[in-house]
Amino acid sequence: MSVINWFRHADPDGARLASVFRATFDQLYDGQRTGRYRWDQLYKTEKTHFGTLIEINLQREFGFEDGLLMDYKIAGEEVDCKYSATAQWMLPPESINHLILGSVANDAKSTWSLGIVRATPENRNAGMNRDQKGSLNALGKSRIRWLFKDSPLRPNILLQLPVNIVEGILSQRSGQARVNALFRNATNMRITRNIVATVAQQEDYMKRVRNNGGARSALREEGYLILSGDYAAQRRVAGDLGCVVPDVGEFVCVRVGPVDLAKEGSVDINGQLWRALAPSDIATSAAPVIDGQ
16 A cells, blocks of 8 residues: 555654654643643643644645645545544545545553554444544454554653552652752663653753753762763663663663672773662762763
């Protein structure tokens, strides 16, 4: 199918699509201003708006032409864009015999899916409501060609940490205290800038990570090293320590301690060897300062 081939060429590993779904969740939560980070914190009207935002954000990312009848024109085909948290896409009468680009995403499970199906009469339940919107029947669902099925979404760590830990982080009175608590409790996890913004709820949220009063200096005496995925050297340090390697726009926090002899899992930082500490280890030295921090 020409549309499927178009996507396989434009985004073979789904990385661009995955970034759109992550950005759309974050856009809807608006965590920097609201502190929200979960689907169930949204109003019903906001949840409904997710499908509109996906439609807009996909078009911005891939530059689809506007369709004459449907939302897009892709590879010469009219395509209607639909989103549903349960894959129950509602299909208007005008979509009959056109292609449906249907998506599903679940932030709690860190997954997203995108499929193509044609809304033929035999694939579609008859619409019984006033606008005569129907949904795919069993045959139609069996004919979905999934471009990506349950593909990984960049994790939202506030949904991965225990609820009591998240409540403890967010209960801190200042933005700096909340960010410090975030890094202290989310070691060896990929922490995005958006999560930092959600926790800090301040305009200059990145200041809460940096040295000179940010989390890096505040937590250094406890042995915490905060590494940024924006720097190749810091990504290499994370890999050599054997911890999670952050992507661009992410951080990883790890407790470290000095060692005397080089071995697997140790790394030279400014002439001193360091290793990642186990949760039961006691930090006996302040973490090092890395160039670029």
